Amino acid sequence: MDKNYNFERKKLMLPEYGRHIHQMVDYLSTIHDRDLRNRQARAVIDVMGNLNPTLRDTADFKHKLWDHLFIMSDFKLDVDSPYPIPSAKILYPKPDKMEYPRHRIGRKHYGKHIERMLAVLKDAAESAERTQTACNIARYMRAKSFEYNQEYPNNEVILKDLRAMSDNRIDIDENTLNNIKNDYKQNHTNNRARKNFSAGGHSNGKSNNHQNKQGGKRRMGKQTYK
Structure with a gap:
């Protein structure tokens, strides 16, 4: 019995469509009649769309399907597309060479x-x-x-x-x-001292206000008790 392992088969360009769709695309390239090849290409597009029915409402859904069709054919399929035909350079752009600092x-x-x-x-x-x-x-x-x-x-x-x-x-x-350097240290020290003084005064003010409130409550309590 002959064994047919996936690693021995042709590599799939877009595995999400499966091997059967790729075989259909490969068959399109063997059709010599251009009109028939265009009709069969549109049929393959319909089958590809049926695999993703939830994406039919998106604006560029058909455009993506046609791009995927050319990708699976390794950009060798010659059919009339309603959209601009992509190329390998656009899909896999080569980065610009970076100049090394000299x-x-x-x-x-x-x-x-x-x-x-x-x-x-x-x-x-x-x-x-x-x-x-x-x-x-x-x-x-x-x-x-x-x-x-x-x-x-x-x-x-x-x-x-x-x-x-x-x-x-x-x-x-x-x-x-x-x-x-000494002036910087002196100014830094003075700034810290001013900050500490301001923080301490603010804290003392809070403490005095708290004590005054507590004292007022105690006096009010005594008067109420009498």
């Missing part, structure tokens, strides 16, 4: 974003904000260097790299970096 990073441990920020900052006019931003970048460079080398470099190395990466147009000294 820009070489001078100092990889800082990353490309540092280079981009310095490229913008070096053209900015001299101001306190520019100095503040440069110091923030310097501290970020120090953190990135630690991630890469597992050790913190001294400020002299960071500031030297900062000047080199900005074409010597951003030049800050160590005193400026330390002063701005």
